[in-house]
Amino acid sequence: MKQHVYLNGHIVPQSEARIPVADRGFRFGDGVFETIAVYNRVPYQWDLHMERLKAGLHALDIPADVTPLQGAAHALISINELNDATLRIAISRGVGSQGYLPTGGANPTVVMETADRITPPATPESLWVSKWEKPSPKALPVEYKLAQGVNSSLARMEAAGHGCLDSILCNARGEICETSSANLFWKKGDMLYTPALECGLLAGTTRAAILRLSPYAIEEGAYVLDTLADADALVVTNTHWQAMPIVEIKPNGWNFAESEALADALRNVLANDIAS
Amino acid sequence: MKQHVYLNGHIVPQSEARIPVADRGFRFGDGVFETIAVYNRVPYQWDLHMERLKAGLHALDIPADVTPLQGAAHALISINELNDATLRIAISRGVGSQGYLPTGGANPTVVMETADRITPPATPESLWVSKWEKPSPKALPVEYKLAQGVNSSLARMEAAGHGCLDSILCNARGEICETSSANLFWKKGDMLYTPALECGLLAGTTRAAILRLSPYAIEEGAYVLDTLADADALVVTNTHWQAMPIVEIKPNGWNFAESEALADALRNVLANDIAS
Numbered sequence: 058m059k060q061h062v063y064l065n066g067h068i069v070p071q072s073e074a075r076i077p078v079a080d081r082g083f084r085f086g087d088g089v090f091e092t093i094a095v096y097n098r099v100p101y102q103w104d105l106h107m108e109r110l111k112a113g114l115h116a117l118d119i120p121a122d123v124t125p126l127q128g129a130a131h132a133l134i135s136i137n138e139l140n141d142a143t144l145r146i147a148i149s150r151g152v153g154s155q156g157y158l159p160t161g162g163a164n165p166t167v168v169m170e171t172a173d174r175i176t177p178p179a180t181p182e183s184l185w186v187s188k189w190e191k192p193s194p195k196a197l198p199v200e201y202k203l204a205q206g207v208n209s210s211l212a213r214m215e216a217a218g219h220g221c222l223d224s225i226l227c228n229a230r231g232e233i234c235e236t237s238s239a240n241l242f243w244k245k246g247d248m249l250y251t252p253a254l255e256c257g258l259l260a261g262t263t264r265a266a267i268l269r270l271s272p273y274a275i276e277e278g279a280y281v282l283d284t285l286a287d288a289d290a291l292v293v294t295n296t297h298w299q300a301m302p303i304v305e306i307k308p309n310g311w312n313f314a315e316s317e318a319l320a321d322a323l324r325n326v327l328a329n330d331i332a333s
Numbered sequence: 334m335k336q337h338v339y340l341n342g343h344i345v346p347q348s349e350a351r352i353p354v355a356d357r358g359f360r361f362g363d364g365v366f367e368t369i370a371v372y373n374r375v376p377y378q379w380d381l382h383m384e385r386l387k388a389g390l391h392a393l394d395i396p397a398d399v400t401p402l403q404g405a406a407h408a409l410i411s412i413n414e415l416n417d418a419t420l421r422i423a424i425s426r427g428v429g430s431q432g433y434l435p436t437g438g439a440n441p442t443v444v445m446e447t448a449d450r451i452t453p454p455a456t457p458e459s460l461w462v463s464k465w466e467k468p469s470p471k472a473l474p475v476e477y478k479l480a481q482g483v484n485s486s487l488a489r490m491e492a493a494g495h496g497c498l499d500s501i502l503c504n505a506r507g508e509i510c511e512t513s514s515a516n517l518f519w520k521k522g523d524m525l526y527t528p529a530l531e532c533g534l535l536a537g538t539t540r541a542a543i544l545r546l547s548p549y550a551i552e553e554g555a556y557v558l559d560t561l562a563d564a565d566a567l568v569v570t571n572t573h574w575q576a577m578p579i580v581e582i583k584p585n586g587w588n589f590a591e592s593e594a595l596a597d598a599l600r601n602v603l604a605n606d607i608a609s
Contacts, residue, residue: 062354075351076359078338078444083352084423085482086362092431117483118490145431147360150486155368155421155448156573157482157489157513168354172431192473193505195466196484205481206361207393208472209433210426214394217434229469229505237433297432 061136063129063169068136071170080166081159082149086204088166089113090147093262094174094296096331098134100144101296103127105262113201114148121148121165133169143172143297147204175297181304181316182222184236184293186282187212191226191234194257202259209237221307223293225282232256232279239293239301240264243285244273244319250284253277263294263327270326286311290319300324337412339405339445344412347446356442357435358425362480364442365389366423369538370450370572372607374410376420377572379403381538389477390424397424397441409445419448419573423480451573457580457592458498460512460569462558463488467502467510470533478535485513497583499569501558508532508555515569515577516540519561520549520595526560529553539570539603546602562587566595576600 062074081087091110094101107123114121130144151164189212192199212224216237223236233252235241240261242251249271252258256279268275285291291303291313300323302316338350357363367386370377383399390397406420427440465488468475488500492513499512509528511517516537518527525547528534532555544551561567567579567589576599578592 064354071353071355074354076354077347078340078350078352078423078446079347080359081482081486082362083356083358083425083444084366084480085486086358086480087482087486090360117487143431147354149359155419155446156451157485158493159486159490168359170354170431175432189473190469190471192468193466195505196468196472197465197487203483204360204362205483206357206363206433207479207481210357210361210363210435211393211473213433214435229471 061133063133065167066125068133074168076166077152079152080149081151081153082147082166082204084155085157086206087117088119088147088149088204089117090145090202090204092296093144093146095134095139095142095144098140100130101331102262102266105265109201109260109262110146110148113198113203116198116201117150119148119150119165120163121167126169129169133171137171139171141174143174145170145172149204177298177301178222181302183220183305183307184303185216185219185221185224186306186308187215187224187226189226191228191257193229199257200254200260212237219307225306227282228257231281233282233284234258236293239295239298242267242292242294243288244290244315245288247273249273249275250280251275251277253279255279261295263296263299266327266330267294267300267323270330272322272326288313290315292316292320292323294323299327337409339409341443342401344409350444352442353428355428356425357427357429358423358442358480360431361433362482363393364395364423364425364480365393366421366478366480368572369420369422371410371415371418371420373416376406377607378538378542381541385477385536385538386422386424389474389479392474392477393426395424395426395441396439397443402445405445409447413447415447417450419450421446421448425480453574453577454498457578459496459581459583460579461492461495461497461500462582462584463491463500463502465502467504467533469505475533476530476536488513495583501582503558504533507557509558509560510534512569515571515574518543518568518570519564520566520591521564523549525549525551526556527551527553529555531555537571539572539575542603542606543570543576543599546606548598548602564589566591568592568596568599575603
């Protein structure tokens with residue numbers, strides 16, 4: 058695969074895609090990003106990603122123009138000779154002061170990279186329950202993909218240390234939010250359940266697609282962890298995994314016999330939507 | 334001032350101090366930093382900064398060796414021809430995967446920059462009270478200087494928008510933590526008060542110096558914002574400002590008549606410690 062990167066209006070070889078150490082993205086994670094699935098050269102749910110990206114930039118008061126991104130995405134997919142891929146767009150506040158207060162005017166850094174599609178694990182996976190809380194929406198606008206990844210990285214490393222795919226993160230009230238990298242859906246009887254955005258979680262685009270396409274009725278709400286004890290099926294959803302079956306919540310020993318069937322059903326409606 | 338930067342073992346001109354866009358520092362703010370005051374070519378409280386830096390790296394499981402930093406600091410101060418300055422050390426997890434789970438082994442990015450000492454404002458300043466909560470220590474190891482600056486940046490921009498130096502951040506229980514950029518000390522009668530680390534705040538090195546050197550008895554505890562209503566004096570403390578007098582908490586209209594005297598007293602003990 059040819060590896061070029063879009064950086065501030067130019068497509069350059071990956072080895073030349075470098076930013077100053079004074080970029081506030083590096084100093085403070087002061088930016089937002091999007092990870093977009095590309096199928097047959099077409100970014101899936103582009104408009105939804107751009108809506109969330111613009112809202113995140115607005116929340117952080119970063120004055121970046123997303124208009125050139127669609128053309129840039131097509132050019133990058135073309136030059137990297139990709140059909141199915143992952144597109145990652147990152148926008149930081151750009152080079153700025155050493156202090157938290159941004160100074161020196163608006164000069165955002167815009168990066169777009171591609172990567173191969175991740176092949177999801179072939180067998181169902183287990184989840185851990187993180188010792189870390191999800192950061193509160195009163196502390197950060199967590200509904201956007203902020204470049205504030207330490208909480209997620211700690212939770213993901215914790216899961217790996219216990220032989221699990223990922224960790225469930227709950228809020229300070231003990232309500233289920235999401236995993237480090239994905240939203241959660243579970244099934245009891247004929248109903249699907251997923252945490253409401255008000256619990257403090259990423260407004261995932263795959264979550265949005267499932268809310269739009271689900272063959273089952275869905276209830277969004279505030280659910281404590283014990284709610285999962287008697288679920289029939291559990292899946293995690295994101296751009297990489299689409300819908301991934303979870304066979305067990307390991308520390309609790311809770312098992313989910315119908316997760317693969319639920320994942321298949323959800324992947325099926327997603328595949329139809331992608332093809333349409 | 335000559336501007337060179339230390340980057341991964343080499344001192345290079347600032348214009349060449351660039352990192353790949355794939356650095357997890359840029360992707361996720363996945364790193365820690367220190368800001369150290371340099372007086373007469375000597376970094377102040379070096380050992381204390383290195384202790385906190387090492388503890389932060391350990392908390393994030395970033396395997397970086399800080400041993401070369403002291404020699405690098407002296408070389409950088411020398412080549413940049415500085416006497417009094419600020420030294421900023423940033424260590425990220427380095428180039429890594431697009432996902433939260435670190436992959437590809439340990440290859441941290443180490444950056445050291447210098448800057449002129451900031452001249453604190455000549456007149457006392459006001460503080461705002463942020464609408465944002467401080468991230469919980471249950472969500473992030475906030476006692477270290479994580480490269481997770483969005484909460485602080487939002488609070489600092491909020492303060493600037495109201496004509497204030499900085500914003501006070503409280504935790505979810507309404508207890509005072511710190512400002513976006515500094516720790517807080519206030520005086521009632523002959524006693525100084527400052528929030529305890531257990532409230533969820535940065536273990537500031539200037540805070541530590543004041544705890545060590547204060548001419549007044551100090552109580553560390555959990556204090557709600559209203560505690561400040563009848564304080565006689567209020568200061569904010571960090572490496573840049575040392576001890577800065579606060580004349581007013583603006584949204585509440587609370588005034589502090591003795592803040593300049595307190596700031597002078599604290600700056601005096603700090604100056605003696607720096608000179609010794």
